[in-house]
Amino acid sequence: MFIAMVEVLSVRWWGCFNHTGLKVTFADGSTLVYANVPGRGVIRQSLAEFAMGRSMVTAHGISGHSAFQVIARAERALGTPYRLFNWNCEHFVSWALGREPNSPQLHAAGGALLATLILAQLTAS
Structure with missing residues (x-):
């Protein structure tokens, strides 16, 4: 089946x-989503399941040769367990895109926690 496009998607949780x-998205209009899900790891799922x-x-789309490379990486990762701190959904997507596994949200949450702890310590003094 011919692949028309790969897109990076996100949905808001909590x-x-x-x-x-x-x-x-395949040429016939059918779709599937690769995602790294807590308790399930990297899986293929329907768009409705993902959303x-x-x-x-x-976020952005990828087509042509690059799309095949992204899908090949995603296929290799199937079954890899979810790990919040070093293999969450963002780590998986950045890795599948050929980048270093990274989670900007995790970095932001860690920075916010550190700032809160520092502020709490300063106000307690």
């Missing part, structure tokens, strides 16, 4: 976190 995945009734945002 009002403050984005869950990220890779949507594959779980939430609205989705498309």
Whole structure:
């Protein structure tokens, strides 16, 4: 089946976190999503399963030869367990895109926690 496009998608969870995945659209219009899900690891799922009734945002799309490379990486990762601190949904997507596994949300949350702890210590003194 011919692949028309791969897109990076995200949905909002709990009002403050984005869950990220890779949507594959085939030439016939059918779709599937590769996602790294807590308790399930890297899986293929339907668009409806990924969105779980939430609205989705498309970060950017990839087509042509690069799309095949992204899908090949995603396929190799199938079954890899989810690990919040070093293999969450963002780590998986950045790795599948050929980048260093990275989670900007995790870095931001860690920075916010550190700032809160410092502020609490300063105000307690």
